[in-house]
Amino acid sequence: MKLVISQRYIPGIGVAIAIAIATPFVWRSGYWLDNSVLIAIFSLLALSAGMSYGQAGIPSIATGAFAAIGAYVTAILATHYVHVHYVSLILAVGLPILLAYPMAYTITRLTPLPLSIATLALSGVLEIILREGGSFTGGYIGISGIPGVPFAESHGAIHLMYWGVVVVVLLVYGNLMDSAFGRAINAARHNSMRAAADGVNVRRLLATFFALSAGLAGLAGWLYAHYITYVSPDSLTIVTSITVLLMAVVGGADTVIGPVIGAALLMLLSSHLPASQVQGMVYGGVLVCALLLAPRGITGFSWRAVTNRLTKAVPHSPKVRVQSSANPPAKPEVPVRSPANPPDGTGRSLVAREIEVRFGGVVALRDVSFTLNPGRIVAIIGPNGSGKTTLFNAISGLARLEKGDVLLDGHSLRGVQQYKRVAHGIARTFQTPRVDPRITVKEAVLCGLYPRSTTTTVDILLRTRKANRQENEVDLASEETLRDFELFTLKDHSMGELPMGLVRIVDVARAVASCPKFLLLDEPAAGLTRAEQTMLARQISKLAAQGVGVLLVEHNFALVRSLAHETIVLNRGCELLRGQVSEIERDPRFIQAYLGARSARERPVST
């Protein structure tokens, strides 16, 4: 039997092996065992900082504060009340989570900056509370006499136990990142609007990551308190937060293993540092330099770019060739996706009713109405600035309606947030695709499958059978979509390598992957080759045949003519005309709006 180790377990297993190798060397030395235990604790703290900064994009200055909560909880329980390890452990992890989640949820809007400021304020408040807490928190002196580490008497046993915790955390963290949540958080960090268009509740996701990272810090605090057996307001402070953030950045905050490497490196270095006064200058300086020179840390650093520059070699960039539609890739029989809607579409429709959108005093849309039935393709055309994209934003929930309403299957979508509309079956693409250039084509399509995953956070963390099954399903579905759009051979290329036309096709595939009932395509054919256009047109008609209602903004007349059942012309935010393309393109009002009256005589409308 072949033993396959999933890539997500490599960091955990790697650290386990490294510790197994190192243990015999440090076993007899009290000094090294002590260092090793501290490195394990700081690894957990750095992982916590890495989770919030590297994954969620929130530079948290409260890692130390959450750890202090964990440490103080167990210290107070042990010295004032009865001491039960399980209870104190649950509280030490749980309290930071309970504090962090609502904090992140209420404060995070589209930018994580206010939350970062709030973490700074939290550290300030907590420090004052700990100092002024009287005998309850031990005031300035702190609490001593905390019982030692449970189940581990000797330093060697503590060393093994703490590193065991690190390995478990790494495995769980690996699970988290190799899941719908992990992909979604990466998409959200790169562009929160794009992630919301995938159906991700960005606020909740960021808050979940922040809360998990706080819980991890609480765990580290608990371990710290029982190892040192003493806590004071000066033990885990803002300086601790910055140090561990620095460790995460140096190691590579957006990787799983990075923070551990950074922690080990800086802990070993810091024992050689001079007086503590200068420490701030060293840490601050290193942080500035690290962010300037290698913002993605040691593990994320592109060593190849440096070696290329040194050897003056041309950077390696794989050639991306567009698969011509004459030579389609081998397509195995995949079950046809069940149509999202029955083609007869009984009663199901997307209706816009007298929509009005204003930006300040500018009326971007006024009195625009249409009905999109399943299986129909409605094209929206109009000159630049006529409100086509604003109409899309209004339907997908990005732009606020001044008047009117959007109805899905007869239910008003007023007040329904963007990510929920995706779950209800309204998917969209963007005129300028906002993709992370680092992810692969397949990962991009997988992001579109987010609404299909229904596993809970606990399932994902523990990678239960349910989570595993779902990952497999999503994997198959993504490959099916990739084949549909003739992207299968490109699936492992990164998005940054693709020409713009293909990026658009991937964006369409990403939207289609969510199995929408209604699909909003914003100029999908701009920049596509003839072959790609044909393929795209085929896919759009196929989707319509399956019962998907398509709303298409497009300047490419050939495409509109071949696809649209109905065409609506917008001009200056108002409906100018509607009907068949063949009638519209002869209408003088349309020619006037689109091309100007004079040129209409000189140039016939064509592609």
Add this chain to the structure above:
Amino acid sequence: MTTVHVIELISQGVLLGASYALVALPIGLLFATTDTVDMAVGAYAVLAASIAMIVDGAAGLLLGVGSALVASAIVGAIALRMNRRLGKVDPITIVLMTFGASIFLESFVLTTYGRDAILRQNFSEFWDLAGIRVNPQAIINLAVGLVILGALSFLLYCTPFGRSMRASAVNPLGALLVGIPVHRIWYATYLFGGVLAGVAGVLILNTSGMRYDSGLNLTTTAFSAAILFGLHSPARVFLGGIAIGLAQALCIAYLPAAWATAIPFVFIFIVLAGGARMTMRVGDRA
């Protein structure tokens, strides 16, 4: 509570608030133009104050503000170096970098100046205006604040430079394409931050004083002042600073000393959770 008492409280609040407003102004300006915050502005203020404390007289004031300017010039240069290609670097990475710079400066002040309070009292006697005791420093703080506010508003709304600055705030790429030297404008914004924070530092030195580690607290307070009433006009940011100063003065008057220091933080939470309408260009051509 008498009217006299109320007025004294207000004067106390203005005293604090005007200097917060001075730090808040560049924070608002920088956030509006670059989507980032220079977390080190508080540290510039501390640096300026500590140098003005060491060197006596007007030379000290100038040296202090000058050192803040130099520090901001270095931080700004690093920030622009990181962001030399528009949109290539996540703004939050730059925020984190300025955070590192703040820690560096804090430690620098600690090693050169030490842990003593950075505080000086210029006026031993308060003015007695019809029975109301007013600290002359409050008048100075408010006057300096208003003059700078006026100058900044003039610069933003009545000069070509200000128009370019507002243009690059609305759409950096668009501004770059019509020939506005966006990067130079951003750099100028960092330098503004240095100078204003330096002036604020000197004012605080003569007001409530600070310590080597006050920098980040000052930035935090100023940030919430900047977003309290919205950061798109200098006047609003200034009012935000005064409001936070008043709130703090109230807390100092009616709460036990230690807890009063915690209140601004609580206030910050409320501002962030409630009124943080950040610049979001939702619904642009996606």
